[in-house]
Amino acid sequence: METKKVYRRHDRNQIPLLSPEIRKTTFKEYILGYGHTAAKDEANRCILCKKPPCREHNGSYGCPVYGDINLWIEQIQKNNLIEAYRILREKNPFPSVCGRVCPQDRLCESTCVLTFKDNGQAVGIGGLERFVGDSIRMSGIDWIDPKERPTGKRVAVIGSGPAGLSAAYFLAKKGHSVVVFESLPFTGGVMRYGIPRARLDREVLDWEISLIQKLGVEIRTGITVGKDISINHLRREFDAVFIGVGSGRGKKMGVPGEDLKGVYTAISFLMKANVDFVSPMLAPDVDIELPRGKRVVVVGGGFTAADCMYTSVRLGNETHLVYRRTRDTSSARQDEWDHLEEEGVILHWLTQPVEVIGDEKGSVVGLRCVKMELIPDQKAGRPKPVKVPNSEHIIECDAVIMAIGQGDNPLAYKDLEGLSIDKWNNLSTVDTNFKTNIEGVFAGGDVVNGGDTVVVAIRHGRDASESIDHYLKTGEW
Numbered sequence: 001m002e003t004k005k006v007y008r009r010h011d012r013n014q015i016p017l018l019s020p021e022i023r024k025t026t027f028k029e030y031i032l033g034y035g036h037t038a039a040k041d042e043a044n045r046c047i048l049c050k051k052p053p054c055r056e057h058n059g060s061y062g063c064p065v066y067g068d069i070n071l072w073i074e075q076i077q078k079n080n081l082i083e084a085y086r087i088l089r090e091k092n093p094f095p096s097v098c099g100r101v102c103p104q105d106r107l108c109e110s111t112c113v114l115t116f117k118d119n120g121q122a123v124g125i126g127g128l129e130r131f132v133g134d135s136i137r138m139s140g141i142d143w144i145d146p147k148e149r150p151t152g153k154r155v156a157v158i159g160s161g162p163a164g165l166s167a168a169y170f171l172a173k174k175g176h177s178v179v180v181f182e183s184l185p186f187t188g189g190v191m192r193y194g195i196p197r198a199r200l201d202r203e204v205l206d207w208e209i210s211l212i213q214k215l216g217v218e219i220r221t222g223i224t225v226g227k228d229i230s231i232n233h234l235r236r237e238f239d240a241v242f243i244g245v246g247s248g249r250g251k252k253m254g255v256p257g258e259d260l261k262g263v264y265t266a267i268s269f270l271m272k273a274n275v276d277f278v279s280p281m282l283a284p285d286v287d288i289e290l291p292r293g294k295r296v297v298v299v300g301g302g303f304t305a306a307d308c309m310y311t312s313v314r315l316g317n318e319t320h321l322v323y324r325r326t327r328d329t330s331s332a333r334q335d336e337w338d339h340l341e342e343e344g345v346i347l348h349w350l351t352q353p354v355e356v357i358g359d360e361k362g363s364v365v366g367l368r369c370v371k372m373e374l375i376p377d378q379k380a381g382r383p384k385p386v387k388v389p390n391s392e393h394i395i396e397c398d399a400v401i402m403a404i405g406q407g408d409n410p411l412a413y414k415d416l417e418g419l420s421i422d423k424w425n426n427l428s429t430v431d432t433n434f435k436t437n438i439e440g441v442f443a444g445g446d447v448v449n450g451g452d453t454v455v456v457a458i459r460h461g462r463d464a465s466e467s468i469d470h471y472l473k474t475g476e477w
């Protein structure tokens, strides 16, 4: 007889963290993950909804890859972690990465029914996803995904970020032969050169990339399309091309003094700190020395700003954040602000830089700022920051890091005549099938949306692979 599931009303299991004193001294991951007992208990909090809202994606909430969250959590309840990981990989080749870096608080967990039924605490979906991936990796199982018979078709993928690698994974599973061309000497895109090891252990990233390579995907690093090889050459040599080059070029603020010594774009700063390699393709200032033991101001309010702050703190700097909006209107994960405050960063909300001040030697000595207030803006749908009169003040500092978004990086596709680009300089594609206006050329990830999340880039790569597969099998464009 089938027993009715008993609804368990208790608090969410908290994921243990390294203490702030220790984590400030190390680039090791500071979030430690669920152990087996806590994970099982957390999985048992899930009531396995028949129509789970967490797997739907509606613009800005739910799971962008439509992951079968209820199905894999049920497998944790049954102690079947292999089946849980298999279900996860049907939709996403990077569960261990997404369990760590997705903003679950505004995606899957924001729709969990327990937030309405229980005491407001969603199931810890991110922590559980990470637990499944880590358990399989650490068990030493020789994981091999199933793939279809070879089709004889060849696809070139430009860029080895989450969009490119996801496209490569799903295409390889369908039996196509895939070569990924990556400009940098390493794979992973922002997952490796942008996100600090303190949030994403490289062993985890390397392992999930190695599972994609096990399917036969060839990755050629150190090859810049548009410089070492042309996209038109790839179009001749391959049956289809997927462009997943991101939008990783570091942007400046456009205020006086931003060319002084000690002002960095976030991308230069993070690349130098994460991989000790600053690419001229992505960063305007390649020849930089990292600030250590200084006073650093980071400007911005998203993932990139948070990552610059984690890194700056670990380099021994007194670290400030300046952001023109408020904490709850920022796009970083909300718990990250708590973690950063615990590490001692000083947060200046509703503050906008207007000038970087230098001394007679041209080195940074301060950041002139004004206070802001938010006023309703019906047209934009989001309150607009405006300056508060007579609120100018100076934050003394030795370095400024500009984490205000990234710009386009068109090197790979500049030679593709007639390629359609939108008014934000992103590649235009037909939304659901990721076709550009040039036959056989597809695109996805940040190069299309101008900058979103790892999981959205993965979805683009996956959905583009469906469309490429259809094109390769039918010849229909």
Ligand SMILES: Cc1cc2nc3c(=O)[nH]c(=O)nc-3n(C[C@H](O)[C@H](O)[C@H](O)COP(=O)(O)OP(=O)(O)OC[C@H]3O[C@@H](n4cnc5c(N)ncnc54)[C@H](O)[C@@H]3O)c2cc1C
Pocket: 101, 102, 103, 158, 159, 160, 161, 162, 163, 164, 181, 182, 183, 184, 187, 188, 189, 190, 191, 194, 195, 223, 224, 225, 226, 244, 245, 246, 247, 248, 270, 303, 304, 307, 406, 409, 411, 412, 444, 445, 446, 447, 451, 452, 453, 454, 455, 457
């Ligand atoms: C610092 C930072 C932190 C972030 N943190 C998070 C986070 O915590 N969680 C989250 O969900 N999202 C985060 N994001 C956003 C997320 O990383 C991006 O949305 C995602 O990486 C986009 O994937 P992509 O594959 O489109 O591009 P990318 O990750 O940018 O990868 C593009 C790849 O293409 C390569 N390439 C570029 N031009 C060429 C060329 N001409 N020839 C060959 N190769 C080329 C690049 O070298 C790169 O490896 C962060 C972004 C940044 C910048």
